[in-house]
Amino acid sequence: MKVPAKTVFYHIERTIKTYRKFSRQNFLKVVDDITVDQKLVLQYLNDRPELSQNEIAELVFKDNASLTRMIDLLVRKGFLDRSINPKDRRRFHIELTPKGKEILEKLAPVIAENRKRAFAGISEEELVQLEQTLNKIVSNLNKA
Amino acid sequence: MKVPAKTVFYHIERTIKTYRKFSRQNFLKVVDDITVDQKLVLQYLNDRPELSQNEIAELVFKDNASLTRMIDLLVRKGFLDRSINPKDRRRFHIELTPKGKEILEKLAPVIAENRKRAFAGISEEELVQLEQTLNKIVSNLNKA
DNA sequence: CAAATATAATTGATATATCAAATAAATAAA
DNA sequence: TTTATTTATTTGATATATCAATTATATTTG
Numbered sequence: 001m002k003v004p005a006k007t008v009f010y011h012i013e014r015t016i017k018t019y020r021k022f023s024r025q026n027f028l029k030v031v032d033d034i035t036v037d038q039k040l041v042l043q044y045l046n047d048r049p050e051l052s053q054n055e056i057a058e059l060v061f062k063d064n065a066s067l068t069r070m071i072d073l074l075v076r077k078g079f080l081d082r083s084i085n086p087k088d089r090r091r092f093h094i095e096l097t098p099k100g101k102e103i104l105e106k107l108a109p110v111i112a113e114n115r116k117r118a119f120a121g122i123s124e125e126e127l128v129q130l131e132q133t134l135n136k137i138v139s140n141l142n143k144a
Numbered sequence: 145m146k147v148p149a150k151t152v153f154y155h156i157e158r159t160i161k162t163y164r165k166f167s168r169q170n171f172l173k174v175v176d177d178i179t180v181d182q183k184l185v186l187q188y189l190n191d192r193p194e195l196s197q198n199e200i201a202e203l204v205f206k207d208n209a210s211l212t213r214m215i216d217l218l219v220r221k222g223f224l225d226r227s228i229n230p231k232d233r234r235r236f237h238i239e240l241t242p243k244g245k246e247i248l249e250k251l252a253p254v255i256a257e258n259r260k261r262a263f264a265g266i267s268e269e270e271l272v273q274l275e276q277t278l279n280k281i282v283s284n285l286n287k288a
Numbered sequence: 289c290a291a292a293t294a295t296a297a298t299t300g301a302t303a304t305a306t307c308a309a310a311t312a313a314a315t316a317a318a
Numbered sequence: 319t320t321t322a323t324t325t326a327t328t329t330g331a332t333a334t335a336t337c338a339a340t341t342a343t344a345t346t347t348g
Contacts, residue, residue, distance in 0.1 A: 008262075008271055008274065008275060009160065009262075011278045011282075012156055012159055012160050012278060015156055015281050015282055016153070016156050016157055017205045018281075018282050018285050018286065019153055019156075019281070019285060022285045024306095035306095035334095052296070052297090053296075053297065054295085054297080061157055061158060061161045062334085063334090063335060064296080064297065065297090065299080065300095065334095065336075065337085066333095066335060067297090068297060068298055068299085069298095069333075070333085070334075072298095088295095088296080088343080088344075089342080089343055089344085090296040090297065090342065090344070091295095091296060091343095092296090092297080115152075117284055117285065118152075118153075118281050119281065119284070120284050121284070122280055122281070126273075126277050127152055127277075129270075129273060130278075133270050133273070133274045134155045134156060134158070134159045135155065136266055137159050137162075137163070137263065137266070138155075138158060138159055140261055140262055140263070140265070141162045141163060141166045141261065141262055142162065168336095179303085179304095179336095181304080196327090197326075197327065198325085198327080206304085206305080207305060207306060208327065208328085209305080209307085209327090209328075209329080209330095210303095210304055210306085211327090212328055212329085213303075213304070213328095214304075217302095217303075217304095232314075232325095233312080233313055234311095234312065234313045234314070234325070234326045235313095235325095235327080236326090
């Protein structure tokens with residue numbers, strides 16, 4: 001029997017790209033001027049304001065440099081406020097503006113609906129299995 | 145029981161990013177000056193030279209605009225030749241240079257090894273299951 | 289404490305992502 | 319066959335990805 005191994009990453013890539021496009025379109029029905037990744041960064045900053053930019057970057061699988069620029073933009077757009085952190089002047093204190101919090105509220109039901117749509121007809125066991133297989137792959141790759 | 149649904153895309157994203165980084169590093173041991181995506185485009189152009197840029201773009205989940213720029217760069221780097229296609233002057237005839245073919249040959253064993261590493265200890269059934277679940281998600285999302 | 293080292297974030301350069309608009313050539317319709 | 323429409327690709331603008339180098343502040347060492 002043939003192993004479909006050569007195309008597994010193709011399927012993973014396709015899934016993530018399809019979901020991004022789907023999310024983006026649904027976001028646009030409710031708000032404009034925000035991307036899926038920007039929303040994710042806002043969400044982390046909202047839920048865990050103690051995180052440094054580097055820590056957030058790691059959580060969203062981005063480079064520090066990218067995070068710096070995303071945060072710049074989110075500040076320019078009025079979603080975030082950035083001020084000096086007196087405890088450690090290398091870091092910043094970053095928090096959501098009311099506009100930032102508002103957009104998260106507007107998007108919350110959209111995200112929930114997106115996930116519901118994505119996983120319709122897929123059992124919990126199947127999702128757990130998916131996650132476990134992905135974790136195996138990641139841990140294989142991290143075994144230097 | 146808790147559904148881990150809220151983090152499934154996190155895991156998918158993490159897997160693809162981890163694999164990209166892993167591949168990039170292994171590519172660099174053998175060749176330089178080529179990225180994972182550039183290699184993928186070269187591979188398609190090599191295997192199916194009749195494909196248009198738009199068709200390739202779709203296969204690699206990229207925008208036409210991105211493909212144009214990637215191909216420009218691959219031509220500049222000497223991996224591709226681009227000439228006018230007399231059958232349809234809107235399209236181009238694109239083919240690999242000897243240098244382009246050579247780099248694919250050098251990378252072939254690296255790709256094979258990457259996949260072997262990624263899927264070590266994962267059964268065929270499990271990979272088939274992974275693919276099926278991902279396909280369900282994609283088809284859910286495409287159901288307008 | 290002063291010097292060396294480490295950490296957090298930024299900047300620069302180049303490539304890619306995304307969307308909209310523009311070209312150019314091919315095909316269909318009047 | 320002229321006009322309208324479609325198709326293939328490119329270009330422009332802005333944002334993000336990646337890597338290397340830099341800046342500023344903290345921490346560790348001698």
